[in-house]
Amino acid sequence: xxxxxxxxxxxxxxxxxxxxxxxxxxxxxxxxxxxxxxxxxxxxxxxxxxxxxxxxxxxxxxxxxxxxxxxxxxxxxxxxxxxxxxxxxxxxxxxxxxxxxxxxxxxxxxxxxxxxxxxxxxxxxxxxxxxxxxxxxxxxxxxxxxxxxxxxxxxxxxxxxxxxxxxxxxxxxxxxxxxxxxxxxxxxxxxxxxxxxxxxxxxxxxxxxxxxxxxxxxxxxxxxxxxxxxxxxxxxxxxxxxxxxxxxxxxxxxxxxxxxxxxxxxxxxxxxxxxxxxxxxxxxxxxxxxxxxxxxxxxxxxxxxxxxxxxxxxxxxxxxxxxxxxxxxxxxxxxxxxxxxxxxxxxxxxxxxxxxxxxxxxxxxxxxxxxxxxxxxxxxxxxxxxxxxxxxxxxxxxxxxxxxxxxxxxxxxxxxxxxxxxxxxxxxxxxxxxxxxxxxxxxxxxxxxxxxxxxxxxxxxxxxxxxxxxxxxxxxxxxxxxxxxxxxxxxxxxxxxxxxxxxx
Amino acid sequence: xxxxxxxxxxxxxxxxxxxxxxxxxxxxxxxxxxxxxxxxxxxxxxxxxxxxxxxxxxxxxxxxxxxxxxxxxxxxxxxxxxxxxxxxxxxxxxxxxxxxxxxxxxxxxxxxxxxxxxxxxxxxxxxxxxxxxxxxxxxxxxxxxxxxxxxxxxxxxxxxxxxxxxxxxxxxxxxxxxxxxxxxxxxxxxxxxxxxxxxxxxxxxxxxxxxxxxxxxxxxxxxxxxxxxxxxxxxxxxxxxxxxxxxxxxxxxxxxxxxxxxxxxxxxxxxxxxxxxxxxxxxxxxxxxxxxxxxxxxxxxxxxxxxxxxxxxxxxxxxxxxxxxxxxxxxxxxxxxxxxxxxxxxxxxxxxxxxxxxxxxxxxxxxxxxxxxxxxx
Numbered sequence: 001x002x003x004x005x006x007x008x009x010x011x012x013x014x015x016x017x018x019x020x021x022x023x024x025x026x027x028x029x030x031x032x033x034x035x036x037x038x039x040x041x042x043x044x045x046x047x048x049x050x051x052x053x054x055x056x057x058x059x060x061x062x063x064x065x066x067x068x069x070x071x072x073x074x075x076x077x078x079x080x081x082x083x084x085x086x087x088x089x090x091x092x093x094x095x096x097x098x099x100x101x102x103x104x105x106x107x108x109x110x111x112x113x114x115x116x117x118x119x120x121x122x123x124x125x126x127x128x129x130x131x132x133x134x135x136x137x138x139x140x141x142x143x144x145x146x147x148x149x150x151x152x153x154x155x156x157x158x159x160x161x162x163x164x165x166x167x168x169x170x171x172x173x174x175x176x177x178x179x180x181x182x183x184x185x186x187x188x189x190x191x192x193x194x195x196x197x198x199x200x201x202x203x204x205x206x207x208x209x210x211x212x213x214x215x216x217x218x219x220x221x222x223x224x225x226x227x228x229x230x231x232x233x234x235x236x237x238x239x240x241x242x243x244x245x246x247x248x249x250x251x252x253x254x255x256x257x258x259x260x261x262x263x264x265x266x267x268x269x270x271x272x273x274x275x276x277x278x279x280x281x282x283x284x285x286x287x288x289x290x291x292x293x294x295x296x297x298x299x300x301x302x303x304x305x306x307x308x309x310x311x312x313x314x315x316x317x318x319x320x321x322x323x324x325x326x327x328x329x330x331x332x333x334x335x336x337x338x339x340x341x342x343x344x345x346x347x348x349x350x351x352x353x354x355x356x357x358x359x360x361x362x363x364x365x366x367x368x369x370x371x372x373x374x375x376x377x378x379x380x381x382x383x384x385x386x387x388x389x390x391x392x393x394x395x396x397x398x399x400x401x402x403x404x405x406x407x408x409x410x411x412x413x414x415x416x417x418x419x420x421x422x423x424x425x426x427x428x429x430x431x432x433x434x435x436x437x438x439x440x441x442x443x444x445x446x447x448x449x450x451x452x453x454x455x456x457x458x459x460x461x462x463x464x465x466x467x468x469x470x471x472x473x474x475x476x477x478x479x480x481x482x483x484x485x486x487x488x489x490x491x492x493x494x495x496x497x498x499x500x501x502x503x504x
Numbered sequence: 505x506x507x508x509x510x511x512x513x514x515x516x517x518x519x520x521x522x523x524x525x526x527x528x529x530x531x532x533x534x535x536x537x538x539x540x541x542x543x544x545x546x547x548x549x550x551x552x553x554x555x556x557x558x559x560x561x562x563x564x565x566x567x568x569x570x571x572x573x574x575x576x577x578x579x580x581x582x583x584x585x586x587x588x589x590x591x592x593x594x595x596x597x598x599x600x601x602x603x604x605x606x607x608x609x610x611x612x613x614x615x616x617x618x619x620x621x622x623x624x625x626x627x628x629x630x631x632x633x634x635x636x637x638x639x640x641x642x643x644x645x646x647x648x649x650x651x652x653x654x655x656x657x658x659x660x661x662x663x664x665x666x667x668x669x670x671x672x673x674x675x676x677x678x679x680x681x682x683x684x685x686x687x688x689x690x691x692x693x694x695x696x697x698x699x700x701x702x703x704x705x706x707x708x709x710x711x712x713x714x715x716x717x718x719x720x721x722x723x724x725x726x727x728x729x730x731x732x733x734x735x736x737x738x739x740x741x742x743x744x745x746x747x748x749x750x751x752x753x754x755x756x757x758x759x760x761x762x763x764x765x766x767x768x769x770x771x772x773x774x775x776x777x778x779x780x781x782x783x784x785x786x787x788x789x790x791x792x793x794x795x796x797x798x799x800x801x802x803x804x805x806x807x808x809x810x811x812x813x814x815x816x817x818x819x820x821x822x823x824x825x826x827x828x829x830x831x832x833x834x835x836x837x838x839x840x841x842x843x844x845x846x847x848x849x850x851x852x853x854x855x856x857x858x859x860x861x862x863x864x865x866x867x868x869x870x871x872x873x874x875x876x877x878x879x880x881x
Contacts, residue, residue, distance in 0.1 A: 048537075050562045052548050056539035059521075059547075066521050069547075072554040083537065110538055111523055129536035149536065153527040175523030175543075358581035359518035 031079065034100050038082050038124070041092040046083040046130070053081050057107060057125045061172075062115035062464055063370060064434055070365050071430040078105060078119040085130045087205060087213055087243040094241065094492075095211035097124050101504050103495050104209075106237035108149060108177030112184055113371065114462025116236045120496035121504065126241060128179055134158055135244070143202055145246040148179025164249040167194035171357045179242045185234035187458035189353055192277075192410040193284040193316070194250065196458060198233045205244035206232050209488035213243070231483070236460055237494040239487050256284065256316035258346030259326055261338035263309040266290050267382055270407065270415075272311070272336040274378045276329050277410050283329060285314030285350070286410045290385075293404040301361045302352055304345055311338065312349045368426035368437060372444035374453030377414035381407070384451040385417055391447045392421045396440055399423045409457060416457040419444075442468070461498050469499030506729065507588045515584045516553075519546035525586070528579040530806050531571055531814070534824045539566055542576055542586060549593055561604045564597040568607055569821065572686065572812030573771040578803060590812070594688030603688065610816050611689050614679060621650030624657060624673040633661035636670035642709045643671045644723075646716030647679055648846040656846070659875035660715060660742055666880055667754035669745075671713070674703055681730065682722040686813045694730040697722075701732030712739045715871070717772035717845035725776065741773060743844045743870050747782035750789050750874070758879040763793015766838035767870075768829060768852070769805035770845035778803070783844045783870050790877035796836040809855070810847040819854075826855030827862060834863035844870045 038047045048054075058075040059065040065075045079102075084090045097104045103123025110117055119125060131147035134155065138144070139162070146155060152173040156166055169188040170176060180186065182204065187196040194200070203216045216229040232239055263269035269288040276283060288311040289298055298310050311333070315325035330340065355361055363369035372392075376384050385405060392403040405419035421440050427433045445455055445468050455465050455472050470477040477499065484491075484500045491503025507515065523543045526532055532541040539548065545566045551557045572587040580586070597603050598611075613619055624645040628635060643664065649657045664671045681696030704712065714720040723739045749755045765787055773779040780802045787795050800806055809815055809825035830852060833841040843849050852867040875881035 050539075051557055052563050052566060053537070053539045055551050055557055056537075056541075056544040056547055061521065061523075069520075069550070069554075072556070074556055081538075107538070109523065109526070110543075127536075127538060129538075132536065151527055151533070154533070172523070174528075175526040175541075354524070355581045358524045359522055359584065360582050362522075364521065365517075 034096070034102065035080055037096045038080060038093065041096060042082055042084055042089055046085070048081045049079070054078055057081050057110070057117070057127070058119065060110045060115060060117050061113040062118065062462060063365070063368065064437060064464065065115060065118055066365060067368070067433050067437070068430055071428070071433075073430055076118055076120050077122065078125040079122045080124045081127060082124055083127050083130050087207065090126060090128070090207045090241050090243050091211045091213055093124065093126055094207050094209065097492055098210055098490060101490055101492060103504055104237075104241070104492050105494050106179070106183070106241045108180035108183070109151065109172065109175040111172035111176040111180060112460055112462060114184075114460045114464040116184065116460055116462035116494070116497060118463060120463060121502070123492075123495075128241070128243070129177065131243065137162060137164070137249070139164075142249050142251070143246055144249050145244065146178055148177060148182075148242045148245055150178050152176045152178065152181065159249055160252065163252050165252050166200075166247070167250045168197065168200065169353070171354060174354070178245050178247070182233055182242055182245055183236050184460035185458060187409050189287075189408070190284045192286050193282050196409070198230065200248045201229065201233060202246040202248060204229060204232055204242055204246075206240040207243055208240045209490070209493045218246075234460070236462065236497055238484060238498050238500060239493060253316035255319040255322045256314065257322055257326060257343065258285065258312055258314040258350050259330065259343050260341040260345035260349065261311045261313070261333045262306055262341055263288075263311060263336070263338050265337070266309050266385065268336045268338065269309045269311050270382055272333045272338055273407060273410060273415065275332045275336070276313070277412060277415075278378075279328070279332070280412070281325050281328050282315075283313050283325060284316045285312060287312045287349075287406060287408045289406040290404065292402065293406050296402075296404055297356060301356050302348060304348070306341070312346045314346065314350065363420060363422060366426070368423040368433065369420055370437070370441060370444075371418060371420045371459060372441065372448070373416060373418045373457050373459065374448035374455070375409070375411070375414060375416040375457040376451070376453040380452040381415055381417065384448060384453050385419070387451050388417075388419055388444055388447050391443050392440065395443050396421070396423070399436065400425065401440070441465075446471075463496050466497050466499040507585060507592050511585065512589060512592055515586065515589045516546055516550055518582055518584045519543060519586060519589065520550040521547070524581075525576045525579045528575050530825050530828065531569060531821060534821055534828075535569070540569055545570065545590065549589070559597060559600050559602045561602060564594075564603050564607070567593045567597065568604060568817045569814065570812050571807040571809070571814050571825070573807035574775045575771070575804070575806060578775060591686065591688065594686070595690045596688075598688035598690070604817070606817055607687055610813070611684065611687055611692065614683055615692060617679070619651060620647050620679065621652070622654065624650060624677050625675060627654045627657055628661045628673060631658040631661070633658060634665050635661070635672045637672055639670040639672045640708060640710035641669065641671045642704065642707060642712045643673050644680070644712050644714045644719055645673065645677060646714065646719040646846065648850055649715045650677075652850050653846050653869065656869050656871050657715065659881050660871045662880045663746065663749070663755065663871070663875060663878070666878060667749040669749070669754070674707060678703065680719040680722045681727070682718045683813055685722065685726055685730070690730070693726070697727045697730035697732035701727060701734050704734060704737055709737050712737060713742055713745050714739065715742050715846055717741060717770040718847060721772040721776055741777075741779060741844070743773070743783045743786060744779060746871065746874050747785045750786060755874065755878050757790055757877045759877055760792035761790055761873060761877055763791045763840070764796050764836070764838045765791045765793065765840040765842050766796045766798055766833050766836045767801070767842045768798070768808065768833065768848055769802055770843065770848050771805065771807055771811060773844060774805055775803050783842070786870055786874060787842060790873055796838050798832045798836055800832070808848040808851040810851045815851060822851060823855055823858055826851040827859045830855050830859075830862050830865060834865050838865065840866045840868050840873075842868055842870050842873055
């Protein structure tokens with residue numbers, strides 16, 4: 001009997017080992033086969049499986065993977081990185097991935113803050129930075145057509161040399177790409193006048209999840225059915241890969257000038273902003289910092305020693321019109337109790353507008369922070385500000401939570417509140433840190449939703465907020481999921497994002 | 505290491521998740537891969553420290569594919585010393601023996617004194633340039649001048665003679681150690697630094713005039729830190745000396761040159777030494793036509809491609825950087841691109857030869873322009 005048991009044990013051991021061998025060999029072999037298919041499609045030099053490359057593509061600006069990495073843990077990495085140089089090559093990549101049911105993660109500048117490019121389930125990262133050409137500048141219609149991988153600032157410089165501007169100045173402009181602007185529904189510091197990315201874009205070329213290449217209609221305004229264009233704007237790579245963008249440009253303004261005001265109370269500043277917008281004065285900039293933000297950010301970064309709520313206003317265009325707009329805004333701000341600080345303190349902000357996002361000024365580890373921004377209508381904005389401030393400061397008092405906010409993207413009907421939480425000393429343990437991070441986000445996001453806001457104005461969804469999307473949309477989320485399923489039945493496009501059900 | 509542990513750690517902390525300088529990194533723009541962005545490199549360095557990646561040639565490749573031209577630090581609001589972080593990382597790879605094969609071979613060549621070119625004493629002596637064996641002033645040619653531009657070296661020698669400024673060269677001019685420092689061989693760079701300092705002291709040198717901007721940067725910012733004692737010796741670049749001589753009337757312009765001319769600022773002069781005006785002052789005196797500035801110039805000028813020894817490691821990438829800068833020079837409408845560093849000369853000339861599609865543009869060292877204008881060439 002003992003002999004029999006020993007034999008069985010040995011046999012079992014042998015079978016188990018054989019099984020491990022059997023399972024690992026074909027996997028490695030399959031992996032190599034797939035890598036070779038990509039190499040055949042793009043050339044070996046445009047396909048990488050080097051560990052250093054896989055690591056470099058593992059994260060964007062989202063804090064959660066950063067915390068993970070900061071604590072010395074291995075982040076989610078892709079299995080393969082590819083660098084297509086054309087729409088046709090993107091299509092080839094997507095077809096191969098589709099055939100092998102491999103996740104596809106489009107990647108531009110990696111400047112997103114929502115984990116949109118984090119390869120949660122591995123797969124192939126499609127870096128479009130090689131596709132960085134300006135294809136056409138139409139100086140009669142004022143549009144530019146370009147590939148998605150062009151760097152935002154390089155595009156801007158190229159346009160400036162021709163006397164134009166994209167008028168899109170996001171904080172991420174030095175690293176972000178044109179495709180990313182569109183894929184994440186981005187916004188810039190002059191959005192109050194020139195709109196967000198979704199307002200600027202005219203048309204797109206997109207590689208669908210089955211590898212087919214489509215174009216949306218040549219113009220965005222029509223009566224030819226629902227807007228296919230806007231289906232892909234903000235889709236964050238979950239519905240396809242954007243391979244070409246036609247977008248509006250502006251002539252360089254004859255004048256662009258600024259002024260600054262100080263309000264004792266945030267409500268007075270908000271009311272001044274509302275009046276400016278509802279009188280349709282069209283400022284290019286309207287930016288109101290709350291007291292905490294003025295103290296922490298404005299003073300530290302700009303060196304402006306202000307107590308109260310700092311507001312910068314700006315106007316651009318034809319010189320005399322600019323002066324009229326500034327005068328009208330001055331009257332409203334003064335009427336609401338704002339004290340004029342003078343143009344230099346406004347111009348200073350404009351010259352240093354990106355400084356806020358450079359270390360050591362930006363919010364970054366070891367502090368834990370998050371931009372829990374939202375947008376709502378004017379009637380709800382103060383309520384949402386109060387509620388979120390309380391939710392953060394009171395709800396997470398034991399962690400020393402601070403709340404800072406500014407109001408920076410204004411619409412004819414309302415305003416975006418760019419609010420952030422700061423935990424000065426988050427837990428060192430990565431699991432604990434992430435749990436706290438998630439709890440704060442959940443609290444902030446649900447407070448926004450409960451008070452009439454949306455999950456996000458312009459940072460996007462990614463996987464940071466994906467899990468809250470069904471909650472935000474309610475029954476309407478099924479419509480989004482159905483569209484996703486129709487376009488991408490295998491679910492290969494950027495899985496784990498947007499709250500879409502995972503299929504691969 | 506040139507960075508203290510605290511500086512290195514802080515720089516790594518700042519750069520590992522930040523992409524605010526990506527647009528300023530032309531290597532990243534040419535390669536268009538995340539791993540070769542400033543953030544990509546820093547993130548990988550972080551992962552290496554945490555043991556998530558191996559210190560191997562693949563990782564080293566990222567840090568050797570960089571120009572280290574100081575532009576990223578200048579761009580950065582926080583002024584983190586990114587270049588030093590990269591050089592520091594190179595030194596770590598080198599110490600671990602984990603550098604790419606090309607780097608290992610190049611370091612061997614440098615130690616063996618290969619590709620140094622003929623000695624300046626022979627070049628100048630054969631050309632009949634007068635040297636004063638007792639002069640306290642040393643003309644330091646540098647390897648690139650000796651190897652690639654002996655004629656420019658001879659013209660500089662003749663300009664010394666025309667200005668009536670006595671000089672001499674070291675009997676056996678060694679490498680300044682800059683390439684070894686950039687390649688991460690700090691022991692080698694230290695040995696070279698100490699050797700050259702000793703030679704200069706033995707020669708009773710009071711002033712060294714360098715032709716190569718990188719040699720000058722080595723002498724003024726690195727030699728001492730590597731243990732070379734150069735106390736009492738002043739260092740300056742050839743264009744700084746020439747600008748003075750023209751201003752003082754020691755050199756007289758006889759044949760003003762036709763313009764328009766544009767000027768490329770070497771990073772070692774403009775960014776690290778703020779030598780921005782002297783070469784322009786020279787051009788204003790020797791060129792009858794217009795001096796046209798490129799969009800990015802002075803302390804904001806990008807690298808020609810030679811920085812960080814990139815031209816030795818990835819000549820094709822360095823060549824693209826050179827071609828990029830040449831296009832910018834051509835956009836000014838200038839017929840001459842003036843330079844003040846022999847490494848830039850070398851890059852631009854190679855870039856022109858490799859790219860027939862580039863607009864016609866004569867690449868000329870400022871030394872040669874002065875020689876033409878004062879009619880000694």
